[in-house]
Amino acid sequence: xxxxxxxxxxxxxxxxxxxxxxxxxxxxxxxxxxxxxxxxxxxxxxxxxxxxxxxxxxxxxxxxxxxxxxxxxxxxxxxxxxxxxxxxxxxxxxxxxxxxxxxxxxxxxxxxxxxxxxxxxxxxxxxxxxxxxxxxxxxxxxxxxxxxxxxxxxxxxxxxxxxxxxxxxxxxxxxxxxxxxxxxxxxxxxxxxxxxxxxxxxxxxxxxxxxxxxxxxxxxxxxxxxxxxxxxxxxxxxxxxxxxxxxxxxxxxxxxxxxxxxxxxxxxxxxxxxxxxxxxxxxxxxxxxxxxxxxxxxxxxxxxxxxxxxxxxxxxxxxxxxxxxxxxxxxxxx
Amino acid sequence: xxxxxxxxxxxxxxxxxxxxxxxxxxxxxxxxxxxxxxxxxxxxxxxxxxxxxxxxxxxxxxxxxxxxxxxxxxxxxxxxxxxxxxxxxxxxxxxxxxxxxxxxxxxxxxxxxxxxxxxxxxxxxxxxxxxxxxxxxxxxxxxxxxxxxxxxxxxxxxxxxxxxxxxxxxxxxxxxxxxxxxxxxxxxxxxxxxxxxxxxxxxxxxxxxxxxxxxxxxxxxxxxxxxxxxxxxxxxxxxxxxxxxxxxxxxxxxxxxxxxxxxxxxxxxxxxxxxxxxxxxxxxxxxxxxxxxxxxxxxxxxxxxxxxxxxx
Numbered sequence: 101x102x103x104x105x106x107x108x109x110x111x112x113x114x115x116x117x118x119x120x121x122x123x124x125x126x127x128x129x130x131x132x133x134x135x136x137x138x139x140x141x142x143x144x145x146x147x148x149x150x151x152x153x154x155x156x157x158x159x160x161x162x163x164x165x166x167x168x169x170x171x172x173x174x175x176x177x178x179x180x181x182x183x184x185x186x187x188x189x190x191x192x193x194x195x196x197x198x199x200x201x202x203x204x205x206x207x208x209x210x211x212x213x214x215x216x217x218x219x220x221x222x223x224x225x226x227x228x229x230x231x232x233x234x235x236x237x238x239x240x241x242x243x244x245x246x247x248x249x250x251x252x253x254x255x256x257x258x259x260x261x262x263x264x265x266x267x268x269x270x271x272x273x274x275x276x277x278x279x280x281x282x283x284x285x286x287x288x289x290x291x292x293x294x295x296x297x298x299x300x301x302x303x304x305x306x307x308x309x310x311x312x313x314x315x316x317x318x319x320x321x322x323x324x325x326x327x328x329x330x331x332x333x334x335x336x337x338x339x340x341x342x343x344x345x346x347x348x349x350x351x352x353x354x355x356x357x358x359x360x361x362x363x364x365x366x367x368x369x370x371x372x373x374x375x376x377x378x379x380x381x382x383x384x385x386x387x388x389x390x391x392x393x394x395x396x397x398x399x400x401x402x403x404x405x406x407x408x409x410x411x412x413x414x415x416x417x418x419x420x421x422x423x424x425x426x427x428x429x430x431x432x433x434x
Numbered sequence: 435x436x437x438x439x440x441x442x443x444x445x446x447x448x449x450x451x452x453x454x455x456x457x458x459x460x461x462x463x464x465x466x467x468x469x470x471x472x473x474x475x476x477x478x479x480x481x482x483x484x485x486x487x488x489x490x491x492x493x494x495x496x497x498x499x500x501x502x503x504x505x506x507x508x509x510x511x512x513x514x515x516x517x518x519x520x521x522x523x524x525x526x527x528x529x530x531x532x533x534x535x536x537x538x539x540x541x542x543x544x545x546x547x548x549x550x551x552x553x554x555x556x557x558x559x560x561x562x563x564x565x566x567x568x569x570x571x572x573x574x575x576x577x578x579x580x581x582x583x584x585x586x587x588x589x590x591x592x593x594x595x596x597x598x599x600x601x602x603x604x605x606x607x608x609x610x611x612x613x614x615x616x617x618x619x620x621x622x623x624x625x626x627x628x629x630x631x632x633x634x635x636x637x638x639x640x641x642x643x644x645x646x647x648x649x650x651x652x653x654x655x656x657x658x659x660x661x662x663x664x665x666x667x668x669x670x671x672x673x674x675x676x677x678x679x680x681x682x683x684x685x686x687x688x689x690x691x692x693x694x695x696x697x698x699x700x701x702x703x704x705x706x707x708x709x710x711x712x713x714x715x716x717x718x719x720x721x722x723x724x725x726x727x728x729x730x731x732x733x734x735x736x737x738x739x740x741x742x743x744x745x746x
Contacts, residue, residue: 130692134664137705144668145503151670161692162668164702165661173664178583294705315707390503391707 129371134163135170135183136269138313139357141390142209142383143183149386150378158371167269168192174360175199180372182360185211185269186282190418201367202412203360205433206376206403207426208383210393212314212340213274213353216324218306223247223254226328226337229352232278235261235309241286247307261289262301262310268293274311277352277422299324311353314340315391329353345393352422356429357392363412380404399426406430481723488717496717500670501699505710508703510718512669516585516693517654519673523589523689524653528596529646533635535597536604536642541630560598567595568659576663583664585673586689591659596649603645607638640740647733651726657697666694667702696722 133143140162147160165173167184174182175195188196188205196203215232217224234240234250247254264270266283276282290301295312302308303323317326317340328337331351344350361376362368380403387394395403403426415429499509539556543549571591581587611634619629635642673691676684696718703715 132692140667140702141503141706144501147668148500148502148670156671159671160668161666163664163666165664178664295707296705313707319707319709386503 129158129369131158131160131181131369131372131375132179133161133181133183133359134165134173134179135181135359136167136185136357137164138167138185138211138269139183139208139359140164141315142357142387142392143181143359143379145386145390146375146379146382149382150375153378154374158374160375166267167272168267171195171360174203174362175201177201177362177364177367180362180367180369181375182362184358184360185355186272186420187358187416188360188414188418189420193414193418200364201362202364203414204363204407204410204412205414206359206361206380206407207356207395207399207429208359208379208403209357209387210345210354210395211357212345212350212393213270213277213311213355214314214317214340215309215311215327215329215353216302216317217327218302218308219323219325220306221325224325224327226330228330228333229278230333232329233280235259236263236275236285236289237279238284238286241288244286257307260301260305260308261286262298262308263289263291264295264298264312265291265293270311270313272420273355273422274353276420277355282420314345314393318391342388342393346396348425354393355422356395356426363410376407380407395426402427402430406433477723481720484716484720484723488713488715488720491714491717492720496714501668501694505703505706505708505714508711508714510696510699510721512672513694513696513699513718515672516669517695519585519676519688520588520592520660520693520695521650521654523586524592524596525646525650527590527593528600528649531593532597532600532646533604533642536601537608537630537635539601540605540608541626541634556598556601560602563658564595564656565658565662567591568662570594571659571663582690583666583692584690585693587663588660588665588693588695591663592653592656595656595659596653599649599652600642600645603649604638604642607641607645608634610641611637637744640737640744643740644733644737647729647736651729654726654729655697655722657695657701660695660698665698666692667698669694 133147143162147162150158151160163170163179167186170179170182170184171188171192172195173179175192175198177199182203188203215227231250235244244250245259246256247259248256250259263274263285266285271285272282275285279285290298292298292301295316298310298312299316299320302310303320309327317324326340328339329350330337338344338350340350340353345354348354359376359379361372380400384394384397384400394400411433413433415424415432495507496509497514498511499507500511501513502508535556539549539552543552568591571587571594575581575587575590576583581590615633615637616629619633624632669692673688673693674685676686676688700715700718700722703711703718706712
């Protein structure tokens, strides 16, 4: 009897310890990051190098919940840094404000949204934003079905559209830049959160047209053709490339990518500061390595300055805005 | 004469009927074989394709390196350790609960409308989409119980997910034991608990084990519920070791550690623009299939071994 009693007490103790210990978090130095899968490759590269440089003294974890999902966690105080492929929106600002979370907005790289067609498509030399609008606007739903309907000089071939799903920051930015209102788009196109599916779709359909980040085009140059974009009538057609994004001529489809740092008093940990210092110092080289477009060095200097000033807030006011220069953006944050 | 002729006619008819039935038999066996082949060949094609795409990554480094931006150096270390630890928690939570519930339902529970209701619910739970378990776990384990986005949460979530599988397997196995065995035990004065422990559980062990392993194999490939509760993607360190060199030699800190698992790593690599990462994804996929097949194979082998040793 006695030994049975001791046994069961022992068992109870083990079970209790199983549940008691997880709440007692060890005083480990961890930087928690989550957010956009578009920004992920850059952050992954920085995190990898940072951990090597610190020899594991500071641990970094990165998730891919998407820009919106990342902000949800960020505004609940669950993460230290949120990655975003578009600026923070009004409702996310409100959620952060309600939770008392202050953040610093830091642009870290550029991406060129690339409009692609099938390589066998021989009628498209360039495309105006207006033509893109005609294809993608909500009014086109069910009515614009052939290339000819968009531009009378194009052939009467079926138009098959491919684009990212509505949860993606890429979708938000493209609709803002092309249709004029974020998230406003026709719904009858093939949507996928996996850009490789979009690549396959356009590559296998002569009448296909799609858009996604530049890196996906860059890796599939033999299967796809990038369409040069005419920003306004009379302006020259500009192809997406690192140069045209950096010199500001690829408009309106080049977009900045951001990280948001939790700078709430008390939650702003020294290891996070160290990580951001490392991020900004190495962003240019690592961004290029993972095939994104780095900011020009003058703009990185402006971002570093902004980071040192620790001014919280966003330069956007809760609405995505197309074609803002980064120094101007940062100067808006008082 | 005429009588004989009619018998012969009749014989012809019977022979025709037998031929017809044999033909039907033959047709069905062909259809069955085709159905089997469609399943098997699809799996085989998929597997061969994965192996062909991923074979350059079948190296020791692939298992001993952390994720990296360079596809050739990106490995599965944090993912397979994460999968393993999550599976340990899943096993420890689902098996005792599932076996106890199954035994109770079969041996102890009175047969009335209430136990019928429970039975229907358990069977239905096995068909609930896994993402629903993820949402439940996010609310219950992560926020209400405050267990964090940890290995413990993930293990308990997958434990819940496979609980119905374990319960159903236990009940099936227990049902297969002849009533005579129980009655014989009662006849020599055994209590219910003794009957269950010494006979029922003992003889149904093989069947229960099979159910458990198949459930675990399912849990190993799950992604959706783990992404919902906040599994990570990049994690270049290991959870604290469960075994320490100072007494009491056991450490439970790993339970609260962040984690990633193999299917999530595969998903991430697959969605990357760089094709070199697709190779990693293929290698991971092949590895998951091999581990799953090994687990299922072990289940079949163990069932065979244990059945052979039971003599009634």
